[in-house]
């Protein structure tokens with residue numbers, strides 16, 4: 001029986017539901033998102049015949065019938081960060097252990113010398129006595145965009161003003177124009193490339209936003225790009241609608257109209273089509289006011305979306321207070337956050353997602369990480385990967401900047417890119433290495449966790465494991 005393809009060839013309809021290519025093929029056969037489905041057929045004896053892009057064919061078991069167990073044994077781990085914190089050990093460090101994973105989840109952590117049965121279905125991997133951590137989680141990225149802004153960077157570096165850059169055709173609207181003009185396939189390829197760069201630094205889950213179309217159909221198309229890439233890529237993407245990234249030029253005199261378009265069209269459409277899990281906005285002088293964001297957030301809550309907010313990046317707008325008051329999962333940036341807002345965030349347990357790369361690029365003051373942590377605000381770190389203010393996929397570099405410039409300890413930096421980043425995305429199945437959690441792991445080429453922020457700017461990831469399969473290595 002021929003099966004219907006959906007979501008731009010990233011999924012098929014099996015029974016009532018769409019099944020993503022990543023649910024059908026093991027992580028190490030997904031080709032880092034290069035493959036998509038061109039046709040699929042179900043046979044009577046419980047197999048699926050998949051025709052993939054590039055002329056490849058695959059025969060796989062119907063996933064509803066279950067599959068034989070797949071095991072991974074990771075031996076010779078010198079230092080393991082379990083992230084199961086205790087009073088005197090914030091990272092739950094274990095030494096000289098081995099890790100047994102089954103069907104994509106962690107089964108057991110056991111001492112290096114202990115015997116465990118290996119069969120022909122067990123892949124054995126040697127960590128060479130090095131550091132192993134949970135797969136990193138990046139809670140703030142903008143991976144879907146088209147175009148190029150290096151000329152603008154050159155102008156800025158040479159001292160050009162905002163107005164001069166604007167006149168030269170630079171700024172966010174340059175990306176909006178290019179993104180609107182790009183084909184779905186072009187956006188998908190660029191997004192796949194950005195996601196692959198994050199993976200190479202050890203990221204196995206990321207949050208990705210729309211926000212460069214600034215009109216309903218274009219914003220939904222960006223979310224569809226994220227869904228298509230997520231469906232074909234071993235890495236997991238948590239999608240966020242960011243229609244309120246900037247006011248589109250054509251509605252610059254009619255801001256109420258655009259806010260209404262977000263609240264009444266984009267939010268309900270994105271939610272009902274399952275295209276977004278969160279709604280975000282940019283609360284800043286020149287972008288959206290706290291009152292406008294509140295209108296958008298009320299619609300998002302009514303539609304069942306979680307909330308995140310770009311808040312207090314350059315000026316104090318009351319965004320962080322609003323985020324805390326409305327129970328947002330995170331308030332991000334916070335370079336200009338007030339003491340009162342810090343207290344409000346601590347009381348509501350709204351995570352502070354700090355983005356050192358954006359502060360560095362914008363020559364902004366560093367966000368007050370130490371004050372946030374001391375007040376009891378949960379802390380996460382992201383790359384803010386985007387073409388304007390943070391062109392990097394290097395999440396460990398953000399740990400270095402936080403430790404060197406923002407008063408963050410090495411232990412806090414590690415929590416901020418694993419367990420805390422996962423928690424602020426509503427994911428409790430990852431960011432921690434313990435029985436039953438996803439087998440998302442990174443083997444680094446160093447022996448001690450402090451070396452990652454200390455030896456900065458380089459990529460120390462050696463092997464990345466997603467759901468118990470090696471998906472990247474060198």
Ligand code: ZN
Nearest residue numbers: 140142310384
């Ligand atoms: Zn951002």
